[in-house]
Structures are given as structure tokens and as C-alpha cells.
Amino acid sequence: MPLLYPLLLSSALFGIGLYGVLARRNAVLMLLGVELMLNAVNLNLVAFDAWFADQLHTGQVLTLFTIAIAAAEIGLGLAIVLALFRALRTVDVDGVGR
Amino acid sequence: MRSVLRSHWLYVALTAVLALVAAIWAVPHLSEPGWFAYAPDPTGFTPPLPTLSPDLFLFPASAQIVLLAVGVGLLVQIYSTAYLGHHQRYRSYAMVIVLFLVAMIAVVGTTNLWVLLVGWEVMGLCSYLLIGHEWETGEARAGAAKAFLVTRIADLGLVLAILVIGETYGTYDLLGAQPLDGEAKNATAIGLLVLVAVVGKSAQFPLHSWLPDAMPGPTPITALIHAATMVAAGVYLAARMLPFYADSTVALTAMAVIAGITMLMGALFALVQTDLKRALAWSTVSQLALMFAAVAASDPEAGLDHLVAHGVFKALLFLGCGCLMHAVGTSALSAMGGMRRPMPVTFWTMTIGFAALAGIVPTAGFFTKDSVLHALESATEGDGALAGGTAWALFVVALITSLVTAAYATRLWLKTLLGPAPGGLDAHEAPLAMTGPLVVLAVATFAVSIGQPFHHGIGVVSTVIAAAGIGLVLLMWRRGSSLDWAPAPLAAELGLDRPFSRWVPRLTGDVASAVVDLDRDAVDVYPRGGAAAAALGTRGLALVQSRNVQRYATVLAAGVVVLVVVGVVVS
Amino acid sequence: MTIPIDWTVAGPATIVLAGALVALLVDAFYPRRTWLGSGLPATVALVAAGGELLRGDAGTYPFAFSAIVLAGTLFVVVASNVMNFENAMPPGEYHFLLLSAAAGGLLMVGARDIVTLVVALELLSLPSIALVGLRQGDRVAIRSAWTFFLASVVSTAITLMGVSLLYGIAGSLDYAKLRDGLADPRVPDGVVAVAVVLTVVGLLFKLGAVPFHVWIPDTYGGTSVMVAGFLSTVSKAAALGALLTLLSVALPSAHDAWQPVVGIVAAVTMTIGNVGALRQDDAIGLLAWSSIAQAGFLLAPAVAIGTSEGLTAPVQYLAGYALANLVAFAALAVVLRLRGSTGLEELRGMARSDPWMGIPLVLAGLTLAGFPPAVIGLVTKYVVIRPVVDSDHVWLAVVMGVNVMLGLAYYLRLVVILCDRPDGDPYVSPSPPVSVRIAKSAVLLGAGALVVLSAWPDLLLTHLP
């Protein structure tokens, strides 16, 4: 399988995720955009790992870590969003900013 | 103590002591042979840094000038006790005169060019202060400012000349810097620079207009500074520096041309003046030009002789003018006349003075003018640095000037001393402190002629010319002419003053205003622009700081894109 | 093949993390709502970690950063006495998060592969984010945390993308292998450049460099003063240490790609930071922007990493900056606690009415500006310009010079306001609680250190690598 396939998919996902972060009005959905970007990274890492057949499994290990980090981030992020919502009664980015 | 300080005689005594010391110093030098003492000993070609060691040194001609200066100075000081003694600022006036004399002695009595320069400029300062003595009046202020500006700007020529001499000869000592046997280097440069300085100081064309405008100064000062000594110092300097540029045809020709123009112009202007003081001022300009003509003709000795004689009789005339002003309260010709009876001393002494001005035997004026004319005539042979043609022209102009001089001297004599007395005039003789100096100077007018050379041919010619001038005026006077000629161009002094009175100040003012505007609006743009840009930047950054997270993320992402592009492009 | 654990790095971090847990547990079991319960174990842990650090290879390059991280955290912990633990801040969680972040910082500096770096970065980031939002019942704090959080995760994602590319290029994320892998890449230089720049982004974000600075003013302004102090010094120190190690150990062969980027970022950062600070009316806002500008100065010598001074100069600058900045933040924390505001107008005349807080602030301002009599500020500025010039980046040096001037514009404003005649009634401090006194003495101690360093800058320059 050409290496480029996963890499290009990753590029596309990254771009879409970025768009989501920058364009979604809802704070929770912005977080989803970040998740997409991280997934794009994971795709890359796994693809390269598979390509190198890395003895240390660096790519996959980092992928696992990334997934964990993403989970931690989203946990903290959701806590913040909930706190925001309780404080401001909105999770609309424009509303939060005001 | 205070009363002593107030006493007028303190200053006279001070001046007298100064005069005495100077005389004791100078008189032995009078009889020394020679004219310049040559002691060529160049010390190397990197001149030292300037010092002001006095380095006193006199040769006969300078000894004469020292004596003239202190003598006239003493007389003026005495004269002033009566003329200005009542003035509340007499003290400063008298002190400045003393300072002036010291400066004059410094100029004449040193071989250190820097001391010379200091004296030269201090004289200018004293002149400025004294012209502006009556600083309440606008005329005096303007005249003083003009005199100071013109002379000081011209003095830059002297500064440069000294620098050039230093660089050329490796020393700033006049004796050390004397050129070896005709090996004058940078002659033209030095000559022209000296010329600039002396033209300014001696009020020669085209920097002549300050001297007539300096007449608002107290009359005794005019006699001392603006007739006898300071303005004459220009001639002295030109003569003293002559060895440096004696080879330079350019410099000498320039001097000759200037002298020619000035002497005729001054005489013509003197002819049409309606104010005695101003007329005498123009006369001074003209006479100084005559001296320069002698220097240009490479006969500085004749020029300096005339300097001394002129100093004496012009001081006499000015002091006499002061007596008249004392009597009638103004220096306008129209207010004078019929002075023989009320003011006999003034009348006779001034008559002698006018005679000397016109060049009548046996006054000193005759002999020294004779020497000058002789010098010019000998220069026509063209064996000096001056071309024969130039010398001829100069000679002819000098003869014409003699004619005009005799004419205006006669005219002034007639109008001020004889003529009908204006109505209501209650003239009376001046006090002894004023008439005394007149008498002394009148005697000196004859005394100076002792030992002067006499040139037969020229003597006769000049006598004839003088007689013609006098006769012409007398004839017209007899015919009932008022002698009030005023052809418009001459009365306006040919508009030669216009550049100095109008154009230069206005131009300077305009440029200066422009500079201030530019300073504020153009030069200051970069700091203000910077500040404005910073302020704008702050505001712009505040806009970015919208508290909207999404915009932050956008900035961040865009920044990354830019950085990546930069990284890719440059790598 | 296995990668051994470097205990000189992990040791102190472990102690700090352990201390964090102890602090949390002590507070959980003995809730006191004062600093003492959890702050004391935190202090002990930090001191112990410092001892552990000193047992290792003192004088090396990561050591300096670790030491600054530890000392900075210690200062923050002590100065945190001033905080309102009674009813606005849970002390146990506060200290736990603070120490966790410090441990993350230590590990970042010591990381020798990118995987560790990324994880340590998160250990620094996530507790920091929580710290920012910690102030209870405060919507500004939570909003600041949100800002910080989002900017942080986005930059993390971008960094990870870069990391993945680096991995793809070099086949490993170990620094030493990356270095070899990049020395002769199989891919075009442009690809390497993309990878390198993207990777550096996360660290630049932590450093607060432009264009990753946007979160700083809001976050610093919205959070507790000492947390802002922590972010602006410890967090920056860790980021800088990690960045310099990464650039010098792992990416030297990609020199061409990052050097211009770093140079430009440094120049723009210091300029933007200074310009932004010009019109701030709040001392915290001013320091926030100024810390952006200082990040530029910290970053600038990185263009000269090839030379030895390229690495040491930032450390020395950082030490001076961190000390002055912490003094300033701590003093402002005291002011905020006692007066309720850090507006510049509030500070007017403080050097006269309250010299024990005002003069240290003046001194800190002058140090940050790099202006005598705070010679240490000037000397560190000199130190930091030197490698830049040495590596033929005179343009950058000139930009730095211009920024010294720009910086003075607002530091001077601060100094002048402090020295001005006090408006109205002189402020009389209601006898402060003991905890505030402790914080004050920390400020004075820091100021004293600044004075000593100004008199003998040698102390700093010879004892840091």
C-alpha cells in the first residue's frame, strides 16, 4: 500500500479539523476539531511506523500516548466548558468572549 | 572709593598711564632703521597649537601707529569728560575705550598672529559696544549690529589667513613666518583672505556701508575708532601682511580695484551728504581706500604715513564736529553755519583739518597724500606685481578723487563753519576739555608733516588739482549756490547698501523660518512617526486581543502557516 | 535495545511529583484552607528536589534550566502565601497542580527524545491550564483558562503533526538519532523545514512568542497573579530549555530551516510585545506584554546555537529575567491583596508610601528594562546580544537594541508612577496577616538578590554555564 494514502488522508483530516476549530461556534465542537487534528497525527505516526517497521514502535507508542493525552485534554476541556457554561450560560465562543 | 570710581579723571589718568607706557615703549622704536625686521627661521611645517604669549615687537611704522592710537585715545578720553561726562553710563564708556586701546596695542605691537587676532576682534567688540552706547535708540542698535556683523564676518578671512600662514610656514609667529627672499607660498590665498578681512574692517567696497551707519555712536568714539585707529588698522594689517602676498598679482590687483572703486565712491558720497558726520564717515572710507591704493602699489610705507596723518586730522575733524554738535545739538549741515565768531577755536582748528583733508601745503595731509600719489605713479611703470595698466587706472582715479576730496572738503567747510548761521542759533564755544584736544590735534596736523618726503612733480600736480577743486566750489559758493547737490543715485548711495539692509536679513529670516518649520515638521517626523506607529501598533494589537478564542486560534494558525512558508522558502 | 532512564533528570522530577501528591493528600485529609498545610510539603519537596539536582551533574546546561525551574517554583510557592486560600483557592489542589507543572517543566528540560518531550509538555500544560482556572467563583479566571486551553491544545496538535513528520523523515524520535537522520535526509529540505517549524511551534507557544502570544495578555490578566508569575517564568524557562536542547541536540543539521524562523520570530516577538505594552493601564497587563517581549530576547540567541554562547546566554538572561519578573509579580500580588487592584494609578507613589514594596518593583522594572542602576539587567542584555552579533546577525542585534529603547518607554512609565508623589491620602497598610509578610519577605529577598547581582554580575555569569 502506498505510504501516501494514509498521509494524504491525514492531511485532509488535519485541514478539516483545523477548519472545525476555527469555525465552529460551539465550544464542544471546537474540541472535536482538535480531536480530528490529533487523529490525523495518529494516522501519520502509525503509517510511518508501519513503513519503517520500527523496532522500538515509536510511532505506535506515541500514538497511544497521543490518544491518552487527547483523552486527558478533552476531559479537562469539557470541565472548563461546563464551568464556562455555568458561569456564563453559554458555550458560544462569541458569547464567551464578550 | 566710590567717588573716585565716579570721577572722570580716573579714566583719563588710566588712559594717560597707558599712553605713557606705550609711548615709552614705542618712541625708541621710531628711529630704528628699516621697515620690517626679517628673521626667517621656520620652526617646521606643523604649526603648534595656538597660544596667546604676548610676543611684543615693534618696528617704526607700528610704533607710530601705537603712538597715534594712545595719543588720540588720550585726547578723546579727555574730550569725553566734557562731552559725555554727564552720561549715566560714562564709566562703562570710558572703560571700553581703555580696553579698545589695549586691543589696538595688541594688534600693532605683537608678532603672535593669535594675539593680533584677539586684539583685532576685541576692537570690533569695543566698536560694537561703543556704537551701541546709546542703545535706547533704534539707529544706534541697528548701526552697532551691522558694524559688528559685517566686520566679524569679514574677520573670518583673517582667521583663515592665519590658518593658511600657519600651514604654509609652520608657525604662527609673524617674524618666524616671514617668507624667505620672495619665496612667498600660497601668496594669492593669503592675500585674498587678508583682503577680505581688511575690506570689512576698513569699510571698503563692497562692505563699506557699515561705517556711515555707525555714526549714531558718540562722536569722540567716531573720532577714535571709526576714523583714526580701528578702521585704519585694516590698512596696517594689509601693509604688515604685504610680504606674504607681495608676489600675488591677483591679490594686489583685487586690492587696487577695490581701492579705486572705494576712494571715488566715498568721495562722491561725501560730496552730497547733508549730515556732517556722515560726510566725514564717507570721507574716511575714501581716504582709507587711498591708503590701500598705496599698499596695492607695493608701497606700504606711504600708506601707513597717510594713515597716521589721516588719523590725526580726521580725529580733529570729528572732534570738531563734536564741538559743533555740542553747540547746535545736531550734526545736520542745515543747522550749522557762521561759527567763526561764536566758536573761534573750533573754527580755526577745523579749518586746518579741512585743509589737511583737501591736501593743502603744508599740512600733513598734503605730504602723505603726495607720497601715496607718488607711489601710484611709480607703480605705473609696471615693474611691481601690479600691472602697469591697473596702476595707471588707479593713479588716474586717485587724482580724480583728490579733486573731489578738495571739493567736498571745501563744501563742508563752507557749509558748517562759514555760511549764514541758521536762525535762532545760540552757539557758544565748547569747554576747554573739548577745545584743548582740538588745538593739540591741529598742531599735530602740522607736526606730522615734519620729515615727510616731498615729491616735486606730483606735489605740483596735486596742489593744482586741489586748488581746482577748492576753486570750483568757492566759485559756485560765490555764485550763490547752496551747494546742496543731491543727484538721486548718489543721495541713495547707489543702493549699494540694499543687499545688507534688506536682502540679506530678509533672506536669512526666511530661510531661518523655513528651517524652524522643517525642524518641526520634517526632521521631527521620524520620532513622531515612530511614536505614532507604536501607538497605532498598540491599538492594532488591542484589536487582536478580542478575548475571542477562535480568533486567537486563527491568528495562531495563520502564524504557523506564515512561519512554515518562511522556513520552506529560506531553507 | 532499550532507552535507559536518566535518573539525574527523573530523580528531581519524581521528588517533585511525590511532593505534589503529598501536598494534595495532606490537604485532603487535613483541610486547613491555609497555605501551611500543603505549601509546607511543597516547599520541602522542592528543596529536596533541589538537593537531588545538586547531587547530579551541577554546572551542566540542563542543570541550569532545572535549577531555574525549581528555584522559580519555590519562589512562587513561598510568595503564594499572599493568596486568598481562605475562600478563593483550594490550597491542596493549587500546590499539587503547581508542582505537577514544575515536574513537567523539569522533565521537558531533561527530555532526550521527543516522545518524552511531548508527554512532559502536557504535564506542564494541563496543570497550568487548571491552575489558571482555579480561582473559584471567578468567571474571568475560567474564561482565561478556556483561552489558554484552546490555544494550548491547538498548538499541541500542530506540534504533534510536526513530530509525526520528523518521525517520518528520521525514523526515530530520539534526539541523537534524529540528529543523524536529519544530517542526510532522504527527503527535500522543504519537507524538513515544514516538520521542524511545526515541531517548534508548541515550544514557541509555551514561550509566548509571536504569533503564539495571543493567549498571554488575557490569561495573565485573568488568573491569579502568582500563577501568572509562574507561567511567565517557570513555564517559559522549561519551554526555552526544551527548545534549546531540541534545536542544539536534535536539529542542528536542520539549522538552515529553523535559524531564520527563530530570528524572525524573536525580532517580531520582542517588537510586538513592547508595542503592546506601551499603553497598558494595568501593571499585570504591562508585565504580560513585557514578558512577550522578553521571550523575544530569550529566543534571539538561539540563532547562534552553533556557538557555545548561543546556549549559555539565554540561560543567564533567563536567570536575571526570572528573578526580576518573579519579584515584580510577587510584589504585585501583595499589592493586589492589600489594595484590591493592580492598576497603574493604584501604584502611584508606592516607592514613597510603601518603599518596601515599591522599591523592589522599581528595581525589578529597571532590571527588566536593562537599565542601570539595575546593572544585572544591562549585563544580561549585553550577554544576550553578544552571540547574536557573533553569529553575524547584526540586524537582529539592532532590532534588539531598538527594543531595549521601546521597552524602556513603558518600564519607565511604571518606575515613574511608582516614584511619583502619591495621590491623595498616603496608603496605610492595615497590618497584614503573617502570610502576606512571608510573601513580602520573599519579595525583599528577591530584590536583595537583584541588588547583589547588580553589584557583582560575576556571580550570575560564572555560576551558570
Place this chain on the structure above:
Amino acid sequence: MSLTELVFLVLAVVAAGSALLSMTSGQLVHSALWLVVTLGAVAGCFVLMTAEFVAWVQVLVYVGSVVVLVIFALMLTRQTSATTAEVTGNRWIAAALGVVAAIGLGATMVAGFRGEDIEGRRIGTAGSIGQALFTDWVLPFEILSGVLLAALIGAIVISRSGSDR
């Protein structure tokens, strides 16, 4: 073109398409569900690249917990006035940046890794990954535990702090 490639391409299209839908959908919950599809497709990709362990973790952590969390969050923060547009005025810039990022990255990939092939060696068994994790990567692994703990505590304390206690 082998079967793997074909499946991969299909999965890629699914992943990208659902990601796009997720990021543009007007309904919040739809967005979350589309994201599940994307994540699942990506997990499929992992499997195709023989990284089975990672794929399972992906499904477990993401699809299993993260998305559930998100959906809860969405419901908890449901606003009374949900009429406002779900994308901001920023969207054109966002779209531009997204496209630039995607194309830029794509170009980078093409420039760097054109013509390379992944050979189908098995790389991602649980055993080998576990081996690697607990030998070579034990330090970051342990740090990660710290991260998770800190994030947990942080999340707790933050969610407490919004209240007006």
C-alpha cells in the same frame, strides 16, 4: 491495486467525508455522531496498516468514552436559544486556512514520501507494543500517568470552581 488499498481508499473517503460532515453539520449531536464514524474509519485504517492494538485503543478510548463524554457535554450545555448559526463569521478565513493546511501538508507528504510503500509486515500486536511500552518507553509512560492524574484533578477542581461556592 490490491484489496487492502481499495478498502483503505474507501475508508479514507468515509473518514474524510464524515469528518467534513461532522465539522459542518448544523445539529450538534449529528456532529458528534459523524465524528464517531470518522474515528471508526480511522481505526479501520490502523487495522489495515496492521496496527491492531492502536486500532482497538482508538475504538475503546475515542469511540467508547470520549465521544460519550462529548455527547454528555453537549446535552449539559444545550442552550435555550439554539437558533444561532453553528458556524461563526470566521468561517471563510477558517476554511481558507483549513484548505491551505490540508494542501500544504499534502504537498509536503507528496514531496517527501512519494513512491514509498508500506510493506505488510505485522507491526502492532499487543504483545510487541506492550513490550516496547514497558521497556523503552517506561519513562514517558509513567509521566503520562502523572498527566492523567493532573488532568483529572484539574478537571475536578475546575468543574467545582465554576460554582458559586
Place this chain on the structure above:
Amino acid sequence: MIVAALLVPALVGLLLMIGRRLVRGRTAAWLGAGAMTVSLVLFADVWEGRADVSGEVDVSWIEPLGARLHLGVTVVSWPFLLMTALIGVLCCLWLLADDTSPALVGLVLVISAASMGVFSSLDLLLFFVFFELALIPMWFVIAWWGSSTSSSGAGAAHQSRFKNGARYSATRFLMFTVGGSALLLVGIVVIGLDGGTLQVLDAGSASLAAAVLVCLGFAVKTPIVPFHTWLPDAHSAAPTAGSVLLAAVFLKLGTYGLILFSTVLDRFEDVAPYLAIAGAIGIVWSALACYVQDDLKRLVAYSSIGHMGFVVLAISTQSSAGLAAAVFGSVAHGLVTGLLFFAAGSLKERFGTASMTRIGRGLYGRSPWLAVTFVLAAVASLGLPGLAGFWGELLSLRAAYEVGDVLTKPVAWTGLGLALVGIALTTAYFVRAIRLLAQGEPVPHDGDRDLGRREAVVMGALVVAIVVLGLVPALVLDLYEPIRFSVAR
């Protein structure tokens, strides 16, 4: 000894600032004058001859950078030091009044001490530290004790933003100066790297960047057109003592720095032509600007730019005459402009303004001694031979005429020509000022009052110094004269 000479005023100054509530203004001023006198005596005493570095102190300071606490008096710095100490004494004496703030005296002392530190530094970094040290105290002096200038000042429109013009001017002054000194710092870094040392006596740099940066830095400080726009504002807004210090001492930091650094920079020759021309243009430019000033302090401030132009022209020739010219010109300018500012300050004290039209004419009649002092200062400033101002200008002209080692003839002589024009214009504007102030029909004013004892002492001292230096220039020039001058008869 040097250390004591620097520390005494600095410490007294600091104590006065700290204990400003404990002493009265008059006491403070006496203390200050005492401290500065000690400094003056010590500096005069430390001299060991022109070939040596006198009173050298060399202590290790910042080893890693090669910076040392290296102080010493050289043939160049000695005149500057004495002049600074003298001006410091006089400024303190000037402040002898009950309403003087002790803090102001303290600041004056600190500024003087820092400036003397600059002149006695033999280490570039130490030089820079001292150079900057005086700036913030000076800001306070201008901003707190200064007064707003007339509205004709540059940037009048921008002043409204600030609470008062003095503060605006002070900030402009500081920003300009720091901008310059920041470049200087970069320049010092370059020099330190090139030569491997920061010791003035050993340093050297062959880098063009160093020369450009250093010269730009000092160009702001000196100031050289077009970096001068801060000066009129600052000088005219500052209080009298501040103006005097600014003009007499601060500008010298720039010229001294140029002299000092030009010996270190190999590529100074590439910058010198620009400096020479800028300096010469500055002479003319400032003279023209003076010609239409109404505010006396602004006029004096602008005239300083012109005098500094002469000094810069001299320095740019890099000849021995140029060195002598620069030192003499700087010192003389310090004395003369100090006197002018004292006189202007006296006027401002009396009439509440420095505007010549508002002060009115005829000061000769209203307060004769003040008027005479002013006229003397003006005459000295326009470079009348026999007064101190002349010799510096003259030697600058000579240096330009001789062309020197680094300039080309066209450049040097262009500078010479511009300088001559400038001298002429200088005469013109001072004559104008005398006409507007001293002469004219006096209109009595409530403020008419002749010199008090304090003013008489301060100005008298300067007058004596000016006349003595004018008549015996050898006092300074002998330091630079390789061979004794002997008259050949």
C-alpha cells in the same frame, strides 16, 4: 582616589534623596556643593601627567565578559572631568535657596557623579553603565522640576496628550537618548567581540557595523543633525540646573564618547565623512533655527547643536589638532553654555518666562549686571577671540583645513565652508538676541532685579573661567601640544 571622587557625590546624592525630609534645601545645596568640591579637588589632584593614565583603578568585575572596573584619568578625560565637577559645584550653589528640594540636589549630584564616571571609565561596558545611569535621574529633573516650553516648540500639538510639556520633553529626551545608547550597546558588543576585550586601551574593532552603530549612538547624544530634535525641548523645559547639566555635561558624554570610541574603531574613517558633513550642516542648521527663536532657552539649546557640530567636525578629522579642538570645544561649550543657561535661568526666575518678547527690551538699563553677563556669555558663545568659545571653533577650522588623516579634501573643506557660514550666522543671531534683550528702550517690569549674591558668585566663577581659558588656552591645549612653542626672533 577616583573612586572616592565618584562615590562622595553619589553617596551624598543618594542620602539626600533618601533623607529629603530631614534636611532643608539650603543645607542640602551646601552639602552638594561640598561633595562636588571634594570631587573637583580629588580629580584635580589625581593628575599625574599627560603621558600616563592617572589614578588608575583596575579591579576585576565581570570576568566572563572581560569587563573590569577600570577607572582612570587620561589626557582626554581630565579636562572633561574638571569641567563637570566645576559645573556640578556651581549647579549646587545655584540651588542655594530655601525652596530647593533636597531631592533635586541629590539628583544633580547623582547625575554629576554618573557623568564623571563616564569620563573616567576605561572599560567600555562600565562606560555604558555610567552613560545610562544618569538618564533616569535626568528624566526626573526635567519632568518634575521643569516647566513647559512655549507653545512654539516642536511637537506642541502632541503635548496635549501629556499632563505637561516638561514630562513630554523629558520622555522625548530619554527615548532619543536610550535609542541611541541601545545602538551603542550593540556597537560595544561588536567591539568586544572583535577585539576580544572591553578595555579601552586595548580594544579595537575592524567592523564597519561597530563604527556605524557607535557613531549613530553618539550622534543622538551629541546631538548631530538630524537626531537633534529632542534637545531644544528638553533643554528649554528643564529647570536651570538641569539645563546647565544637560548642555554642559550631557552633550559632552556624546562628544567624549565619540573621541574615545574613534580611537578604538578601525573603520571610523568610513563614517567620518558623514559625521563631518552632518556636523557642519548642524552648525548652519542650528544657527538658522536660532535666528528666529523667541524663547531664549530654546535659542541657547539650538546654539548648543551648532557648537557640537564644530566638535564633531573636529573629531571626524582624527588629527591631533582635531583632538585638541574637540576637547577644548567641549569644555569651552560647557562653560559658556552653562553661563548662558544660568543667565537665561535668572531671567526666567525673574519674569516667569524665557520668551524674549515677554521679558522685554533694555535689560542694560533694568538689570545691568545681568545684562552684561548675558552679553558676555553671548559674545563668548559666538566665538570671540580672547574668550573660551573661540579656540575650539578655531581649532576645528584648522583641523578641517588640514583635512586630517581620514577625510578627503572636498569633504573637509565643505565642512570648513559650512562652519564659516555657521559662524557668521551665529554672530547674527546672538547680535539679534542682544538687541532684543539687552538693548532698547527699557520698559520697567516687576521682576527687574539685578544679580543676587548667589547668582553673582555662580556666574562670576564661570565668567572668570571663560576669560581665563580664553586668554590662556594653553592651560588645556598644552596637554595636546607635542612641542613647546618657541618664538623665533
